[in-house]
Amino acid sequence: MLVMGPKAENIRYYHTLKILEEKCRGRMRCMRACPTQAIRVRQGKAHVLEELCIDCGECINACPEGAMVPLTDTVEQTSKFKCRVAIPSPVLYSQFSVDIHPPEIIAGLKKLGFDYVWDVSLVCEAISEALRLYLEEHKGPWPVISSFCPAVIRFIQVKYPGLTEHIIPLEVPRELAAKEMKLELSEKLNFPLEEIGAVYLTSCPAKAVSIRQPAEKEKSWFDGSISIADIYNPLLSAIMSLGEEEYKDDLDGLSAIGMGWKVMGGTCSFLEPGSCVAVSGIVELTKILDDIEKSKLREVKYVEASFCLEGCIGGPLAVENAYVARVKTIRLENRYGKQPRIQKEKVQKLYREGHYFLERRIQPRPIKPLHPDIAKAIALMKEKEKIHNLLPRVDCGLCGCPTCLAFAEDVVKGLLNISDCLYNSIRKERSR
């Protein structure tokens, strides 16, 4: 089941989040964790306000009951394709013990039934070069913001719509890898494109959504996504059962430095130091976007932004602890070497041909205003402030809203009544 929501202009947003009603005990952890305040608890159950949800997965992490589940796909669901191709996020390579190396992981995936396993790390390296070229040419506005984290993109679209023009219009490694794979395999195998199924193995619920409904193009090159947490156990068994002749321990066709993309600061390491910053996690992200909106960051040229702490390795669907995964990624780099695996001249030529660019720029997706008529919206805003002043402003959450301000908003929208504030009711009761 897909959770979908109607919106102005009849756009429907997909979300890959399902709330298991029978498991939800209304403990409000998700409501408090949600960075866009998209969750309300009504009649003891969590509900998502779809317009506000950016699929970051904070609620999945926060729920102690396991009631929030991502709607990713299963391996079986890919069996309808003649040719099934797994494209693992480089995060996957950091999830196993240090003596299980990428070539074994890839061989394990093939054992699980994928016909091909396609690598993203080389594409990461190529896009890093494209990024460098882009920064050289760009005339402003500064700073530019990385485009690879879909939760960041959605966060900006919803909460900082004026900053969408700062997002770098470069394609993300996963999409480019899927595109290159499909074009190459369809030619090599003489299969039509539709018969090749591309599945992304990811730590990120937002990527699952961006595959179903990309922000920057009509259609994703992927046909589905699988959560790393879901595939982990079967994959580990498959790896354990591998014979030595089933893989070769070299990084043929892979890039160790490209794998570093998934760790916070990974893209900055390809660029001139000094004017690049890397931020991760909602708190720092909010701070830096506020600063950019005020034009405060005058010296910064490039902001690498990931929603999850420590980057994609900190994604809610990862298995390994993010800090351990970071160390493992560094060890991979040391083991396989930091030398570039791409031909810069080739990348530069492709760059000039537009190969690395998004099909269209990211558009704003602002939150629905209090009222479509600004005059009425202003009146409602004043009303909201008035109501807010009557509230305890301790954000106790008993009403099912994350903050008293959110409660005030729900009241002016007609969703709640001021008497729904339990805190005030109790206070009144006591003083009687």
Place this chain on the structure above:
Amino acid sequence: MSDDSLLDLEFEIIGGDFNQAGRVSTKLKSILKEIGFDAQVVRRVAISTYEAEINVVMYARRGVLRFKASPQKIVIIIEDEGQGIEDIEEAMKEGYSTATDEMREMGFGAGMGLPNIKRNSDQFEITSEVGKGTRLEVTIIAGDGSKS
């Protein structure tokens, strides 16, 4: 226009308080977004209030920011009690700054604040009296107010 559709807010700004600097601008931004003002209008308000706020923090003892928003336009008035500006024409030039070394260490003092405010406003007035204080009035046209 009825009074209902005029938002009138007032904020106090404390001179020298660099920790709090920028708070008013952040608050106004989120209010304007929620009302549904155009993203670029919000951006211009954010930039001009931030720069004006910082100038009060840098060069004055205290100040008050008054904010009036109607569907048609946004008016921001910042009045401070402080050292004042001797030569306004000079102060409006890009690159002109009397910031101290400490302020420059904190990343201020490029002499871009006032020019930035002017660039982001539709009407801009500045008056100042040395030893007394400075007053800015910034108007940003928001549109005809009929569209969302």
